[in-house]
Amino acid sequence: MKRPTLRWPLVSREWADTLAERVERREAERDEADRRYADLNEEYIAVLIVNERLTEDLTETRAKLAASMDAESALAAQIHELAQPVEPTESEMDSVARLVRERDSEKRRADHLQKQWDDALGLDHPAVAAGVTWQDRREKKMRYDA
Numbered sequence: 295m296k297r298p299t300l301r302w303p304l305v306s307r308e309w310a311d312t313l314a315e316r317v318e319r320r321e322a323e324r325d326e327a328d329r330r331y332a333d334l335n336e337e338y339i340a341v342l343i344v345n346e347r348l349t350e351d352l353t354e355t356r357a358k359l360a361a362s363m364d365a366e367s368a369l370a371a372q373i374h375e376l377a378q379p380v381e382p383t384e385s386e387m388d389s390v391a392r393l394v395r396e397r398d399s400e401k402r403r404a405d406h407l408q409k410q411w412d413d414a415l416g417l418d419h420p421a422v423a424a425g426v427t428w429q430d431r432r433e434k435k436m437r438y439d440a
Contacts, residue, residue, distance in 0.1 A: 382390070412418055 416422075
């Protein structure tokens, strides 16, 4: 805009209006900036609160993880200790030997009783013994036979 040729302190009405408009525009921009600053400040405070809470959660989680790792290490040490071979004592070896003798004796007795039972039922006949392999000799009759 072209300025009038008046000297100071005399100013044209048009020039005064232009200056007033600029002042109003600057005041509106300042008010908008203040409002934006207030909004951003609120967001900043909200972010600070969230960040503080997340930091607390992270610290708590780190402490739990450290405790968990300590417990895991202790458990691994216990498992390793339990997995080490243990030499049996003399009394344990004697007990095992006695149990093996009892088992063998009981097996012999059961085999003897089974033989008597087979003899009583006639299962000791040669024809019965020959029939043991009947499945090998049979022809395949069904579609699902292998």
